[in-house]
Each structure stands twice: as structure tokens, then as C-alpha cells.
Amino acid sequence: MTIFRQKVRNFLFPPHGSSRWMYIIPYAILSALIVSLFVSGAYVWDYTNSPTFCGTSCHTMPPEYAAYQISPHARIACVECHIGREFIGNQIFRKAGDMRHVVATLFETYEYPIRIKNMRPAPEICEKCHSPEKFSDDSLRIDTHYGNDMSAYNIYLILKTGGGSKREGLGRGIHWHIENTIYYYPTDEEAQTIPYVKVIRDDGSAIEYVDVEAGFDPVSIDESQLRQMDCITCHNRITHRVYTPEESLDSAFTLGKIAKDIPDIQQKGVEVLRGKYASQEDGMNAIGELDAYYKNNFPNYYSSDSEQVKQAIEVLKKIYTDSVFIEQKVDWDSHPTNVGHINSPGCFRCHDGKHLNMANEAIRLECNLCHSIPVVAGPDDFLTNIEISRGPEPETHLNPNWISLHNQAVGPSCSNCHSTDDPGGTSDTSFCSNSACHGTVFTFAGFDAPALREIIKSQLPPPEPVTEIPTLTGDPTYDNYIGALFTVKCTGCHEGETAPKGVDLSSYSAAMKGDENGAVIISGDADNSLLIQIQSVAHFRNFTSEELDIVKQWINLGAPK
Structure with a gap:
């Protein structure tokens, strides 16, 4: 041992009189070792930060890795979100803190399904790339969705x-x-x-x-x-979202991965994907049995298009292996996604209509708050009109609880702005028969919550009086014709303190008063009256040409009461 120490000492500290190389070699070797250590450490650091390492090194991660690979963040390394873009020193300390995951894996103290509990704050991760400002x-x-007959229809918004x-x-x-x-x-x-x-x-x-x-x-x-x-x-599942069988099949049909003319393919696809199986292998076998199903039940189709059936089966197996992980207890229902409000509460966790303040005003629950009113278009609809509300709204619509009230407040004035055929229906023949709204069960909304209905009962607007435009006999006056015309055509918006630009047409005195800039009806001068000028071009609610002529006549007669 003493001899070994002496040789090491002589190697590192050559005796006096040794050649120059004897002095250089030890430091060259030490430098090479240090460089090798740093280089190999950098490679190890890079590999342990890679999605491949994160997704495949641990048997708890296959569900997360499968979803990650088809997500919008598929080119973003896992650590960029789970550790954050930071100075490497901070990253090392943060990664060391995640050793608890290694310990949990070694001692099997984790529970399925895996749920993250310590995500970095959004400003440190999301906002490094996505600046909200x-x-x-x-x-x-x-x-794009498909009906039972496999006809495609689109929802635009x-x-x-x-x-x-x-x-x-x-x-x-x-x-x-x-x-x-x-x-x-x-x-x-x-x-x-x-x-x-x-x-x-x-x-x-x-x-x-x-x-x-x-x-x-x-x-x-x-x-x-x-x-x-x-x-x-x-955006809690933006990188690890598992899509429902219905969503996955809609995508497969749209992309042409599964032939739409295969009989019953949508129903059978959903059936096998949603089936409850004891193991992953049982699920794959159940999907594979579709081949025999089509061979026995649709022999004519199978004899000519068996390859399409086999391709559909392979696509279904791919959907299944990317969506269902029986050991890890993961599928489309295991982790709710908070974007949207159909398959999980999402937006309706707060915007459900029954979160009220002290004034009994709700966190608004309007279809057009976060998006326009959805429009359904079928294969025979060559033109799709998406409505973007931008004009004045009636006072009733300004109530934060309006969406929970509106089905009990339908009246003649609705047709001033909206088409109203088949109100509450799903025929898509009017604004009020929108199947995307009325044909969808909003499980997580609070429209019919008993406590809410009791509270907002007093906020219901009074029933609208049924006013008809009378048949004019003789010269027009406000009382015999003009007042009724204004009520039917104008006062849905132009009434009270909220009337646009202060133009209130709900009474004779208010109409003659005009707006904040003066009279809109100039007695004896229809052509220079602002009311006539506005009604002579496109407006939210226009008089017919006959009605406009009568209003002009009334003004030119001196606008008698």
C-alpha cells in the first residue's frame, strides 16, 4: 500500500529533475477526466430531460406520454413545463426536489391514476411562450360530427x-x-x-x-x-388530454382513416372502445372480433371491402392503445379537462348561472360570452351565417341572469332582432331553434337549480302586451297609428334610460324630445328628420316601405298626437 501511495505521489508530483512531460502528463489526464465528466454529465442531463426518458423510463407514464405525442406541445420537452425554463442552477434544485417521485416509484407509494399536485405557476411556464397580453x-x-346515418354536419362558432x-x-x-x-x-x-x-x-x-x-x-x-x-x-390537460371515443371517431372519419361507408361502424366503434375489459389484451381482442362481425353480418360488403374493415380495426386499436390504460386506470373519464363544458364541468364550474353575488347577479352564463352562438350546418347548407351581436341590447338582456330567464320570457319583441320559428326546438330553422343549443344536454349548467329558480323568479320581466299595428283610416296621428308602430318595431331597444343614444320612442313626449343632440323628429320636415334618415337605410329593425311612407306623412302633417 505504501509503494502504491508512493507511485501515485510520484505521478502527481514528479521528483525534482524529472522531464517536462512528467510534469505535464498528470494535469493533462486530470483535465481530460474533468472534461469527460462534464461532457458525459451534460449528455446525462440532456437525456434525463428528454420526453423519451420521462415517458418511457417509468411504467406509470405511458398514458401521459401517449397523449403528449399527439398534443399541441409534442415538440416541447416535459421539463419546460414541469420544471420551467430557468437558470440551470435553479433547474438542478427543482429537479432534485422531484426525487420524491423516484422514491414513490421505488417503494410503490403512488396511487393510480397519477395526478399532478405541484405544478409550477403559469407565469413561470406557460407565459414564457404564451404572453396573455x-x-x-x-x-x-x-x-365536424357524424349522425347515425354517417352524414356529416359542422358546428361553426x-x-x-x-x-x-x-x-x-x-x-x-x-x-x-x-x-x-x-x-x-x-x-x-x-x-x-x-x-x-x-x-x-x-x-x-x-x-x-x-x-x-x-x-x-x-x-x-x-x-x-x-x-x-x-x-x-x-388548460389543465392541454398536453395530456385523452379524447372520448366519439371525438376520436369523428376525427378518424374526417381524416379518412376509417371509411364512412362501413355499415354500423360508428355505433360498433364506440361500443368496443367504451367496453369494460379485464385487461388491455381483452380490449384489443374485442376490437379484433369486429372482423368476424362484418364477415358474418355483412357478407356482401365484406367480400368486396374487407381491407377497409381491417384498416378500420387497426385504427380502432390505435385509438384504444392511445386512450385506455387499464393498469394505470386511465381513460377519457379519469382526468377531467377544464376547456369547454360538455364532458366535464370546465367553464361551468363558475359560469353555471348559480354563482350569485349579494345583489343576486350571476357570473354570466351566456352562450355568446366566450363564443358566438354556434351554428349547425348540414351537407345541404351551402351558406353558413354566424351571428355576431354588436348592436344595442334590450334591458332584459343586460340582466346577468338572462340566460336562466330567457326561455320564460319569450315574447313578440324577440322577432325584432331574431328569427323565432320553432322557439326552443332543434330544427335549425331559426335563431330560436338552434340544435347546438337546444339539442345538447348541458349536464353541468345550473339552469334548473331549485334554489336559483326561486331567487330569480322575481326578476322575470312582465309579460309583453300583445300590440298589433292597426289599419290606418284617415290621417295618421301618434295615438291612432304611430305609437303602435313604434311599440312593435322600435321599443324593444328604444325605451327607457338604456335606449341607444337616448332615443326613447315609448311615448309621444319622449319621441318628440329626441336624443342627446336634439330632435330626431322635426315637425313638418320628414326629409330632414333623423328618424326618417336612419329608417331609409339598413337598420336593426326597419319599417316596411308602406309604414315608412305613413311616418313621413305623419311628420309632414306636423307630427300630431
Whole structure:
């Protein structure tokens, strides 16, 4: 041992008189070792940060990796979200903190399905790429679905993404939630039940909303348990979303991966994908049995198009292996996604119509709050008209509870702005028979919550008087014709303090008073009356040519009462 130490000492510290190389070689070797250590360490660091390592090294991660690969973030490394883009020193400390996952794996102290509990704050991850202040545009969305007869239909809507900064006159739309400070109180691990919401106004004051069905007392809130709304509050599964069988099949049909002319393929596809199986292998076998099903039940089709059937089976197997992980207890129902409001509460966790403030005003639940009214178009519809509301609204529509009231407040004035055939139906023959609205079961909305219905009962507008435009005999006056015409055609908007530009046509005195700039009806001078000028061009509700001529006659006669 002593001899070995002496040799090492002589190697590192050559005796006096040794050649120059004897002095250089030890340091060259040490430098090479250090460089090798750093280089190999860099490669190890890079590999352990790679999606392949994160997704395949641990048997708990296949569901997350499969969803990741088809997500919008498929080119983003896992660590960019789960550790964050940071100085490498901070990243090392954060990664060291995740050693608890290794310990949980070694000792099997985890539970399926895996749920993340310690995500980095959105400003440290999402907003490194997606700056909310820079998002200020709306976008067109087209969803393609297939009926039982495999006829395609599309749902068109404008998604009001909004965003931008309030100082630039923006800060609206869906991303209003990020530009403003909002706190919420969830009562479950997945934050699917939120009985309390607090919005901080610009002046620092707060307005509180409580779910009237929850029996929740805001006084009991532990302020430390409040969460501030950020990107992940809604986009919780943006990288790891598992699509429902119906969604996956719609996509496969649209992309031509599965032939639409295969008999019963939609029903059978959903049936085998949603089946409950003891193992992954049993699920794959059940899908494979579709080959025998088509061979026995549709022999003519199978004899000529067996390859299409086999291709469909392979696509269904791919959907199944990407969506169902029996060991990890993961499928489309295991992790709710908070974007949307059909398959899980999502937006309706707060915007369900039954979160009210002290004035019994709801967090608004309007179809056109975050998107336009959806429009359904079938194969025979060559033109799709998407309505974007931009004009004045009747006073009833300004009530934050309007969506929960509107089906009980249908009246003649609705037709001033909307087509009203088959109201409440699903025929898509009018604005009021929209199948995307009335043909969908909104499980998580609170329209019919008993406590809500009792509270808003007093807010129902009185029944509209049925007013008909009379047949004119003799010269027109306000009382014998003009007043009734204004009531039917104008006062849905032009009535009371909220009348656009102050033009109130609900009474003779108000009509003759005019607007904030003066008279809109100039007695004896129809051509220069603003009322006639506006009604002579396209308006929200125009008089017929006959009605307009009578109004002109009335004004030129001196606008008698």
C-alpha cells in the first residue's frame, strides 16, 4: 500500500529533475477526466430531460406520454413545463426536489391514476411562450360530427379568445380571466367543485360569488386555500388530454382513416372502445372480433371491402392503445379537462348561472360570452351565417341572469332582432331553434337549480302586451297609428334610460324630445328628420316601405298626437 501511495505521489508530483512531460502528463489526464465528466454529465442531463426518458423510463407514464405525442406541445420537452425554463442552477434544485417521485416509484407509494399536485405557476411556464397580453384576436372554430346515418354536419362558432392588455383597450374575451385578478375556492383535489369565487376590481375592492346550491358559507373560508386563476386553471390537460371515443371517431372519419361507408361502424366503434375489459389484451381482442362481425353480418360488403374493415380495426386499436390504460386506470373519464363544458364541468364550474353575488347577479352564463352562438350546418347548407351581436341590447338582456330567464320570457319583441320559428326546438330553422343549443344536454349548467329558480323568479320581466299595428283610416296621428308602430318595431331597444343614444320612442313626449343632440323628429320636415334618415337605410329593425311612407306623412302633417 505504501509503494502504491508512493507511485501515485510520484505521478502527481514528479521528483525534482524529472522531464517536462512528467510534469505535464498528470494535469493533462486530470483535465481530460474533468472534461469527460462534464461532457458525459451534460449528455446525462440532456437525456434525463428528454420526453423519451420521462415517458418511457417509468411504467406509470405511458398514458401521459401517449397523449403528449399527439398534443399541441409534442415538440416541447416535459421539463419546460414541469420544471420551467430557468437558470440551470435553479433547474438542478427543482429537479432534485422531484426525487420524491423516484422514491414513490421505488417503494410503490403512488396511487393510480397519477395526478399532478405541484405544478409550477403559469407565469413561470406557460407565459414564457404564451404572453396573455399578446393574445387579442378571435378565431373561427369548426367541429365536424357524424349522425347515425354517417352524414356529416359542422358546428361553426367564433371563439372569443380575446386577451390583450386593458391599457390598450383590450383585456376582453376568454383571456379576460388572466388580465384580471380572480380567486376561487375548490373543495376537491381536481378543482371540479368551486362554491366560491372572488373578483378583484381595478380599484382594489372585491365582489364575491357563491354557489346558491352548495350551502356554502364564505365566512368559513381559509384564505390560504384560495387559488388565483391562471392559464392552468382552464388548460389543465392541454398536453395530456385523452379524447372520448366519439371525438376520436369523428376525427378518424374526417381524416379518412376509417371509411364512412362501413355499415354500423360508428355505433360498433364506440361500443368496443367504451367496453369494460379485464385487461388491455381483452380490449384489443374485442376490437379484433369486429372482423368476424362484418364477415358474418355483412357478407356482401365484406367480400368486396374487407381491407377497409381491417384498416378500420387497426385504427380502432390505435385509438384504444392511445386512450385506455387499464393498469394505470386511465381513460377519457379519469382526468377531467377544464376547456369547454360538455364532458366535464370546465367553464361551468363558475359560469353555471348559480354563482350569485349579494345583489343576486350571476357570473354570466351566456352562450355568446366566450363564443358566438354556434351554428349547425348540414351537407345541404351551402351558406353558413354566424351571428355576431354588436348592436344595442334590450334591458332584459343586460340582466346577468338572462340566460336562466330567457326561455320564460319569450315574447313578440324577440322577432325584432331574431328569427323565432320553432322557439326552443332543434330544427335549425331559426335563431330560436338552434340544435347546438337546444339539442345538447348541458349536464353541468345550473339552469334548473331549485334554489336559483326561486331567487330569480322575481326578476322575470312582465309579460309583453300583445300590440298589433292597426289599419290606418284617415290621417295618421301618434295615438291612432304611430305609437303602435313604434311599440312593435322600435321599443324593444328604444325605451327607457338604456335606449341607444337616448332615443326613447315609448311615448309621444319622449319621441318628440329626441336624443342627446336634439330632435330626431322635426315637425313638418320628414326629409330632414333623423328618424326618417336612419329608417331609409339598413337598420336593426326597419319599417316596411308602406309604414315608412305613413311616418313621413305623419311628420309632414306636423307630427300630431
